[in-house]
Amino acid sequence: MRFVEAPVTVQVPASSANLGPGYDSLGLALAVHDELTAEVLPGEELRVEVSGEGEGDVPRDEEHLVVQAMDAAFSLMGVPRPGLTLRCTNRIPHARGMGSSSAAIVGGIVLARALVPAGTELLGDGAAYQLANDIEGHPDNVAAAMFGGVTIAWTQAAVVDVQRLDVSAPVTLFVPQDAVATHVARGLLPVQVPHADAAANAARAALLVAALLVDPARLLPATEDRLHQGYRAPAMPDSHKLLRQMRVEGVPAVISGAGPTVLAFGHGLADWAPAGWTVVETEVASRGATVV
Numbered sequence: 001m002r003f004v005e006a007p008v009t010v011q012v013p014a015s016s017a018n019l020g021p022g023y024d025s026l027g028l029a030l031a032v033h034d035e036l037t038a039e040v041l042p043g044e045e046l047r048v049e050v051s052g053e054g055e056g057d058v059p060r061d062e063e064h065l066v067v068q069a070m071d072a073a074f075s076l077m078g079v080p081r082p083g084l085t086l087r088c089t090n091r092i093p094h095a096r097g098m099g100s101s102s103a104a105i106v107g108g109i110v111l112a113r114a115l116v117p118a119g120t121e122l123l124g125d126g127a128a129y130q131l132a133n134d135i136e137g138h139p140d141n142v143a144a145a146m147f148g149g150v151t152i153a154w155t156q157a158a159v160v161d162v163q164r165l166d167v168s169a170p171v172t173l174f175v176p177q178d179a180v181a182t183h184v185a186r187g188l189l190p191v192q193v194p195h196a197d198a199a200a201n202a203a204r205a206a207l208l209v210a211a212l213l214v215d216p217a218r219l220l221p222a223t224e225d226r227l228h229q230g231y232r233a234p235a236m237p238d239s240h241k242l243l244r245q246m247r248v249e250g251v252p253a254v255i256s257g258a259g260p261t262v263l264a265f266g267h268g269l270a271d272w273a274p275a276g277w278t279v280v281e282t283e284v285a286s287r288g289a290t291v292v
């Protein structure tokens with residue numbers, strides 16, 4: 001099997017999922033990127049180099065999430081993993097609700113595909129998105145990381161689909177120092193929710209699409225949630241406090257993904273940051289994972 005010999009680099013965006021009412025469905029890509037570079041080596045050796053976020057924490061072997069995603073993609077394409085050097089420059093903080101795991105998964109899949117000369121024929125975008133969802137377990141972050149912009153993701157009998165929207169919007173992220181793993185935050189959600197809460201979220205999620213496309217003045221009511229943020233508050237009380245304070249003052253703020261980062265639509269909001277939190281002023285990224 002021949003592989004692309006020159007080093008291949010993929011940039012993959014962070015993502016913010018849910019956006020308030022769109023639990024496991026709405027997402028947006030953020031202009032904060034991880035960069036992954038792979039170079040094929042003779043033999044079967046795997047070298048993993050990591051700098052930036054997660055540098056001292058993530059494994060540097062087959063257990064590394066990018067490598068696992070690459071292996072799944074190679075397997076779907078029917079090719080063995082070649083010897084590889086993988087260099088990861090990580091800018092997306094881990095376990096903060098900014099889609100670092102989805103970026104690792106989508107980036108790994110797109111990187112593996114780019115190393116195989118007929119990769120995009122063997123693994124099209126739809127199949128790559130499906131694979132990323134199957135690894136991640138929910139489609140909202142991987143949709144945004146793969147396609148960019150604002151994404152509406154849904155599943156029909158385990159098959160994912162997506163509608164991408166072109167939206168430009170300024171966003172500010174308030175990132176606390178402490179992490180909350182997504183699987184822990186998901187474990188706090190009840191199996192059933194009141195019908196009235198489901199109905200309220202359906203209305204707000206529909207309104208949010210309109211607000212993002214045509215009427216930003218509606219963002220405050222459109223970002224109201226009753227399905228997940230409240231249940232997760234005990235795991236991130238300071239985030240919940242900031243969220244409530246901002247919303248009372250009319251700032252459209254949400255918990256980003258499973259938290260604990262708070263995302264607000266708009267710029268010029270840095271004064272809201274509690275002491276010790278990092279403020280990231282950014283915007284919706286129109287491009288998803290890209291070979292550069």
Ligand SMILES: Nc1ncnc2c1ncn2[C@@H]1O[C@H](COP(=O)(O)OP(=O)(O)O)[C@@H](O)[C@H]1O
Nearest residue numbers: 058065094095096097098099100101104181182
């Ligand atoms: N770039 C990466 N390389 C390797 N592992 C990663 C990477 N990004 C995320 N991970 C793994 O995923 C975990 C975070 O995933 P998760 O709890 O879903 O939070 P997030 O909201 O950041 O996606 C990290 O602790 C790490 O194990």
Ligand SMILES: N[C@@H](CCOP(=O)(O)O)C(=O)O
Nearest residue numbers: 017024097098099182257258
């Ligand atoms: N819909 C998911 C989103 C998780 O996003 P992450 O960036 O926190 O991994 C959820 O709410 O669990």
